[in-house]
Amino acid sequence: MDLVRAHCEMLTGGSKTAFPMFKKFETQYRTTPSWDRAMSVLFSYYQNKPETYDKAADALLQIYDKMPDTAKGRHTLVMLGVFYHCKGRYGEAVKTFELCLEKCPEYAKSVTDYLAEAKNRQAAQ
Structure with a gap:
């Protein structure tokens, strides 16, 4: 669900507000099934x-x-x-x-x- 929220934030608020949500996947959400997709988004950003x-x-x-x-x-x-x-x-x-x-x-x-x-x-x- 957090990945969906981060993507929605990207659409509505832009990368500045979505980035902190995606960053949580580097540490806090490493065990979630959507982790790799969030890391791919972070790669694109970085x-x-x-x-x-x-x-x-x-x-x-x-x-x-x-x-x-x-x-x-x-x-x-x-x-x-x-x-x-x-x-x-x-x-x-x-x-x-x-x-x-x-x-x-x-x-x-x-x-x-x-x-x-x-x-x-x-x-x-």
């Missing part, structure tokens, strides 16, 4: 500001760590690699994509392409 990039990555890592053997968890790991890549954090992207190849075989084709590009860009830095 990834838009350079000063909160680490929090964005951490939100994705928490989802993966909590549910590594699920489709959502594996997809989140790939998203983390893409996030690092898009932000120019190629060393972290390479490590994440290498883990993806091991843990997420269903994403092997796209991960292989991203991994090659991240390695090239890392070498060029």
